[in-house]
Amino acid sequence: xxxxxxxxxxxxxxxxxxxxxxxxxxxxxxxxxxxxxxxxxxxxxxxxxxxxxxxxxxxxxxxxxxxxxxxxxxxxxxxxxxxxxxxxxxxxxxxxxxxxxxxxxxxxxxxxxxxxxxxxxxxxxxxxxxxxxxxxxxxxxxxxxxxxxxxxxxxxxxxxxxxxxxxxxxxxxxxxxxxxxxxxxxxxxxxxxxxxxxxxxxxxxxxxxxxxxxxxxxxxxxxxxxxxxxxxxxxxxxxxxxxxxxxxxxxxxxxxxxxxxxxxxxxxxxxxxxxxxxxxxxxxxxxxxxxxxxxxxxxxxxxxxxxxxxxxxxxxxxxxxxxxxxxxxxxxxxxxxxxxxxxxxxxxxxxxxxxxxxxxxxxxxxxxxxxxxxxxxxxxxxxxxxxxxxxxxxxxxxxxxxxxxxxxxxxxxxxxxxxxxxxxxxxxxxxxxxxxxxxxxxxxxxxxxxxxxxxxxxxxxxxxxxxxxxxxxxxxxxxxxxxxxxxxxxxxxxxxxxxxxxxxxxxxxxxxxxxxxxxxxxxxxxxxxxxxxxxxxxxxxxxxxxxxxxxxxxxxxxxxxxxxxxxxxxxxxxxxxxxxxxxx
Amino acid sequence: xxxxxxxxxxxxxxxxxxxxxxxxxxxxxxxxxxxxxxxxxxxxxxxxxxxxxxxxxxxxxxxxxxxxxxxxxxxxxxxxxxxxxxxxxxxxxxxxxxxxxxxxxxxxxxxxxxxxxxxxxxxxxxxxxxxxxxxxxxxxxxxxxxxxxxxxxxxxxxxxxxxxx
Numbered sequence: 001x002x003x004x005x006x007x008x009x010x011x012x013x014x015x016x017x018x019x020x021x022x023x024x025x026x027x028x029x030x031x032x033x034x035x036x037x038x039x040x041x042x043x044x045x046x047x048x049x050x051x052x053x054x055x056x057x058x059x060x061x062x063x064x065x066x067x068x069x070x071x072x073x074x075x076x077x078x079x080x081x082x083x084x085x086x087x088x089x090x091x092x093x094x095x096x097x098x099x100x101x102x103x104x105x106x107x108x109x110x111x112x113x114x115x116x117x118x119x120x121x122x123x124x125x126x127x128x129x130x131x132x133x134x135x136x137x138x139x140x141x142x143x144x145x146x147x148x149x150x151x152x153x154x155x156x157x158x159x160x161x162x163x164x165x166x167x168x169x170x171x172x173x174x175x176x177x178x179x180x181x182x183x184x185x186x187x188x189x190x191x192x193x194x195x196x197x198x199x200x201x202x203x204x205x206x207x208x209x210x211x212x213x214x215x216x217x218x219x220x221x222x223x224x225x226x227x228x229x230x231x232x233x234x235x236x237x238x239x240x241x242x243x244x245x246x247x248x249x250x251x252x253x254x255x256x257x258x259x260x261x262x263x264x265x266x267x268x269x270x271x272x273x274x275x276x277x278x279x280x281x282x283x284x285x286x287x288x289x290x291x292x293x294x295x296x297x298x299x300x301x302x303x304x305x306x307x308x309x310x311x312x313x314x315x316x317x318x319x320x321x322x323x324x325x326x327x328x329x330x331x332x333x334x335x336x337x338x339x340x341x342x343x344x345x346x347x348x349x350x351x352x353x354x355x356x357x358x359x360x361x362x363x364x365x366x367x368x369x370x371x372x373x374x375x376x377x378x379x380x381x382x383x384x385x386x387x388x389x390x391x392x393x394x395x396x397x398x399x400x401x402x403x404x405x406x407x408x409x410x411x412x413x414x415x416x417x418x419x420x421x422x423x424x425x426x427x428x429x430x431x432x433x434x435x436x437x438x439x440x441x442x443x444x445x446x447x448x449x450x451x452x453x454x455x456x457x458x459x460x461x462x463x464x465x466x467x468x469x470x471x472x473x474x475x476x477x478x479x480x481x482x483x484x485x486x487x488x489x490x491x492x493x494x495x496x497x498x499x500x501x502x503x504x505x506x507x508x509x510x511x512x513x514x515x516x517x518x519x520x521x522x523x524x525x526x527x528x529x530x531x532x533x534x535x536x537x538x539x540x541x542x543x544x545x546x547x548x549x550x551x552x553x554x555x556x557x558x559x560x561x562x563x564x565x566x567x568x569x570x571x572x573x574x575x576x577x578x579x580x581x582x583x584x
Numbered sequence: 585x586x587x588x589x590x591x592x593x594x595x596x597x598x599x600x601x602x603x604x605x606x607x608x609x610x611x612x613x614x615x616x617x618x619x620x621x622x623x624x625x626x627x628x629x630x631x632x633x634x635x636x637x638x639x640x641x642x643x644x645x646x647x648x649x650x651x652x653x654x655x656x657x658x659x660x661x662x663x664x665x666x667x668x669x670x671x672x673x674x675x676x677x678x679x680x681x682x683x684x685x686x687x688x689x690x691x692x693x694x695x696x697x698x699x700x701x702x703x704x705x706x707x708x709x710x711x712x713x714x715x716x717x718x719x720x721x722x723x724x725x726x727x728x729x730x731x732x733x734x735x736x737x738x739x740x741x742x743x744x745x746x747x748x749x
Contacts, residue, residue, distance in 0.1 A: 168645035584641070
């Protein structure tokens with residue numbers, strides 16, 4: 001590629017010709033202010049905050065959308081540019097609610113931070129402001145068009161990363177809103193509830209449907225036995241909410257925080273993950289034996305499951321019937337645990353701390369409710385909601401001593417920790433499947449072929465004299481790619497891991513907003529969080545799911561054996577094609 | 585009209601879509617297809633847009649974005665009586681905006697909408713070329729001249745009465 005020479009703020013540099021001014025400036029340590037720009041999404045050029053002066057240009061140019069040219073002389077700061085940027089921000093603010101102090105994003109709002117950084121200290125414009133009701137039909141994601149600044153990041157992530165294209169700009173001019181087709185409620189749309197629109201939103205136009213009030217109420221209700229479970233990826237990300245670097249594992253502190261908040265027992269979704277692997281590996285081995293319904297598609301990610309039901313209902317027979325680890329554990333809490341502790345299932349209130357907004361949807365699915373209609377999981381909190389509860393309660397999280405999960409549903413193997421990252425479910429399944437198929441313990445537990453934080457991975461793995469073709473997809477556009485390959489019969493696959501969010505649960509729609517020096521959905525954050533999970537796995541004595549002694553005991557006492565009638569009744573589920581049908 | 589729109593798109597429209605799909609950049613023919621449907625059915629129903637989405641494999645959110653962006657597209661069936669108020673310069677100067685307000689208040693609908701009973705729909709037009717008669721209102725093919733806001737309730741009543749006869 002041709003090298004281009006230019007100067008930015010009087011500093012000379014040369015960059016390849018496909019570089020934009022904004023990217024070139026970053027190489028010099030100049031961060032041009034920006035709002036709609038996202039490095040992993042297409043260029044929108046909607047906000048004009050990143051304007052710069054280019055010698056010979058009549059107007060300011062948007063640096064995100066302008067490629068470099070030979071001999072270009074760029075100025076990123078001049079009194080005129082600074083004034084223009086300030087005006088642009090003021091114009092956005094003028095059409096934005098003045099309620100920062102009571103907004104969910106107060107303190108981590110990109111618009112607020114930008115306005116401060118650009119020196120907006122007065123509100124000079126006064127115009128008509130748009131008014132919209134908050135759209136709350138979805139259990140997972142709520143939409144507040146009044147706060148929307150029309151940067152279209154959500155539109156782009158929904159289409160370009162998730163392949164869902166549920167959101168679009170409707171109407172025009174001052175009436176423009178971002179919404180699903182026909183301005184339907186999110187609950188009536190093809191929304192898969194992944195929450196990535198919340199992650200990329202610079203303001204609070206998208207948020208999770210908050211469940212903290214219900215949890216506070218349960219904690220204050222003496223007739224309820226309130227218990228918690230935490231997903232694998234929480235421990236690797238929660239520290240960021242308290243100023244720690246991404247990838248600082250905080251498992252023990254999280255357990256202690258839950259106890260201090262008043263949870264009577266704290267269990268680990270990891271136990272559900274171990275159990276999922278035992279059931280799923282059993283399913284895989286059976287299907288391999290009969291050469292039946294291959295590839296087996298994993299079923300842990302509730303966003304992926306909803307995507308399958310809207311977009312690929314023809315693939316439903318291939319999906320594992322295993323409930324997600326969260327739902328498996330919740331079922332056990334309201335059956336096995338209830339019986340063991342002599343409690344009525346209805347008095348147990350199960351709160352799941354999840355990196356995920358789709359889990360809020362999953363919890364309310366009728367498939368995950370008991371025959372008499374109560375949900376197995378009573379409330380799902382995102383990592384963000386949980387962080388807020390800890391802060392709200394005055395708990396100094398980083399100073400907490402490390403607590404221990406309650407037995408027996410709090411013990412897990414290293415395989416379970418991997419569930420939080422892309423490739424982790426695959427690796428955990430391969431460990432168990434390999435040991436079961438060969439009848440021998442594995443000497444090498446790490447399956448590096450599936451480990452990278454990358455959208456699409458494929459590997460061929462030799463186990464017991466046969467080759468298993470496996471694939472791992474995260475970000476549902478990648479799921480489309482792999483499922484189309486399967487449908488066209490381009491290659492025979494045996495097991496495919498699918499996760500809705502790019503990078504897996506560690507980058508879920510409910511995870512903390514990015515810390516300074518990172519951008520939202522920065523793969524580097526996902527890598528750091530994944531590394532923490534791999535470290536936790538390495539440090540554990542037992543790293544293969546089926547060797548979890550409490551799982552073995554659970555089968556002896558309660559579930560008979562993997563795939564038994566009882567196990568099916570409690571641990572497996574069904575899926576239904578959903579309307580509206582998605583467009584692939 | 586609305587019963588018809590619940591049905592599937594007719595074979596002519598489907599054939600048109602199929603022809604578009606054979607061309608280079610087939611999805612760029614979305615607007616042409618929407619025009620065709622509006623020509624045939626008078627407006628774009630959600631059911632029809634859903635069918636276009638499936639047939640052309642274009643997400644409904646995109647179709648919805650296009651159909652709400654362009655003023656030409658109607659998203660509701662026209663009423664039995666289509667009221668059009670000229671907002672051209674001469675009519676506007678003569679108070680067409682007040683006439684429009686009166687229709688909005690009387691009918692309880694905005695421009696581009698249809699009353700729930702399906703009787704009236706409200707639209708605006710630009711200069712009909714009879715500025716001497718300003719402000720001008722047309723109801724279906726009939727022209728009403730020098731309309732004032734005050735006359736609007738009576739005008740609507742007379743149209744309704746004529747409809748019952």
